[in-house]
Amino acid sequence: MKNLLCLCLLLAALCAVTHCHYEDICHEVNNTNLHDGRQNLLAHNCDKQGSNYADFVFRFYKQVISKEADKNVFFSPMSISTAFAMLAVGAKSTTLSQIFEGLGFDGLTETHIQDIHESFHKVLAVLNCTDVNITLNIGNALFTAIGYEPQETFLQNTKQFYDAEFLSSDFQNPEEAKKQINKYVEEKTKGKIPQLIGRLDPATVLVLINYIYFKAAWENPFDPLRTYEDDFFVNTTASVRVKMMQHDSDYDSYYDHDLSCEVVELPYQGTARALLILPDDGKMKQVEDALSKETVCKWDNKLATRRLNLHLPHISISGSYDVKNLFEEMGITDVFSSKADLSGISGSHDLWVSQAIHKALLKVDETGTEAAGATAIIVSRIHHPSDTIKFNKPFIILISDKKTSTTLFMGKVVNPTVK
Structure with missing residues (x-):
């Protein structure tokens, strides 16, 4: 043997x-x-x-x-x-x-x-x-x-x-x-x-x-004082209560009309970044079927800076x-x-x-090294119009290192409260 x-x-x-x-x-x-x-x-x-x-x-x-x-x-x-x-x-x-x-x-x-x-x-x-x-x-x-x-x-x-x-x-x-x-x-x-x-x-x-x-640490940290309880819709018939973080800032993002999904880049301090993909209702399988190097390259090439009121749940x-x-x-x-x-x-x-x-x-939460500074930025720019993107339903996350151009982690958040 x-x-x-x-x-x-x-x-x-x-x-x-x-x-x-x-x-x-x-x-x-x-x-x-x-x-x-x-x-x-x-x-x-x-x-x-x-x-x-x-x-x-x-x-x-x-x-x-x-x-x-x-x-x-x-x-x-x-x-x-x-x-x-x-x-x-x-x-x-x-x-x-x-x-x-x-x-x-x-x-x-x-x-x-x-x-x-x-x-x-x-x-x-x-x-x-x-x-x-x-x-x-x-x-x-x-x-x-x-x-x-x-x-x-x-x-x-x-x-x-x-x-x-x-x-x-x-x-x-x-x-x-x-x-x-x-x-x-x-x-x-x-x-x-x-x-x-x-x-x-x-x-x-x-x-x-x-x-x-x-x-x-997030490059643009979330203010814990703005975190609130909200519903996260696991599917069309079930939801769970989550701590929903919220932050107004400039983010690189893109709406893919072909695949019906929002793509938002959240940079960490240093060379890492998170890419969050939020499919429209009923479009998760369509997005997952299209996932490839070419699709992510297209998203990266299309990312443009815009003002966002971003809502993201605590994840564990x-x-x-x-x-x-x-x-x-x-x-x-x-x-x-x-x-x-x-x-x-x-x-x-x-x-x-x-x-x-x-x-x-x-595990993801609000904390970052410059939370106070980020709050000041929010106050100074709060009058600017912003689009709201709310991650309150299943989404995909990609974590990569920019210096080596390698993907470190990948996942799908269906229920952010299930460990």
């Missing part, structure tokens, strides 16, 4: 907060890292064809909603793809091509594979080197069974490209191993994800972990996904079966992935 390899993917928390401290020591990252002549294959690039990696975000989203059409969705494509790209360091033949093609990378020559790993390395380095306004920590870890030694090349490459931390674990004692890994994850996520792993098999020899923790939602089942339906199958070729890890064909877990948490 093949040994088990458990792949665990993790998104810890997304929060809009008042104070964001620089919590990790940033390795010196040269500003030319993403512009050294080689294309960043992870970038959501509207000007070039590039890879199809950007569309992995939307393909995974559509796979999730095919199972849970009327439920909250929240996940990190960056976390999921990083973990599987790290696994691909030890994959070969069809297993390798299925993983990378599933992530949107075609034409897998040896040079192209090297470029993919280099792109992840550069993007992770830049994301981990944020300024004082954002806390964005992404990390990887490999827990190996006591006495089990992966191939030296695999260890070297996961360290070189993914800066992986190596730890040993006694999988013969599954409960203790589970506690050890869950404690590690809990510490890395500031207590947000205390129970990532629910079970482990004694046959497990390796657990790969990716975590991502993000905290940022989470997502938990069996990535194994979702990926199998996306064509990534061999790695989860006896056909798996992970010989780059073990030196033989004796490994397969038994679990792939992803958990995510989203």
